[in-house]
Amino acid sequence: MVTDTDKVFKALADPSRRRLLDLLHAENGQTLGELCAHLDMTRQAVTKHLVLLEDANLVVTVWRGREKLHYLNPMPITEIFDRWVGKYERQQVRALADLKKALEEN
């Protein structure tokens, strides 16, 4: 049986799909056309990746009029984080991650 967690890791295991999530992280709520403009892939390939991401609940879609907008849904990743990061460690983990980011940006 494929669990929801399996689907999340499988979806994340592909660089093109991670790139799609990066694009949505940079700008949430994009159409298929907008996403394709940033990628060197056929429309069909992008659609296939989006279906897998949706099936893993990493991407959710909302209709606005005739436009289908894609959103990055951080819930599965948050749930994985909550599963393994102890409840009293969160503040320290975030502080270290912020420190790493600040140092590497300089």
Next chain:
Amino acid sequence: MDKPKFVYVSYIESTPEKVWNALSDPELTRRYWFNHENVSDWSVGSKWQHILKGDQDKVHIVGKVLESEPPHKLVVSWARPVDEANEAKHSRVTYLLEALEKSVRLTVTHEEFGDDQEMLQSVSFGWPAVISGLKTLLETGRALPAKM
């Protein structure tokens, strides 16, 4: 029409009634929403308040109940207490609860921030932890800690 800034979807092994209760009961919200109570009678037109409990209670967010269809849909406006009278500064939160075979698909949408980047930043950090805490509470009965 403005497009939503955030859409969060979580599958919770529970019933719509229990999820509704967890969103609207002050004692329950407090257990996963970092010690905040959501207080209202949840009928359309009523006020709601998001209150940090402590030695002195502090109202952090206020708004109005815009739509209320227990246990399926709740729409509220969302503002800082100082902006209560200024509706241009109110954003909007929609909770949608859909019953599946053994779980509930909870969709939380937050939109119409206008140019309030600060509010946008603070809620984008908060929602995933709150929704994940709600899921944990309903599925295991355990609450996440009040502090992050």
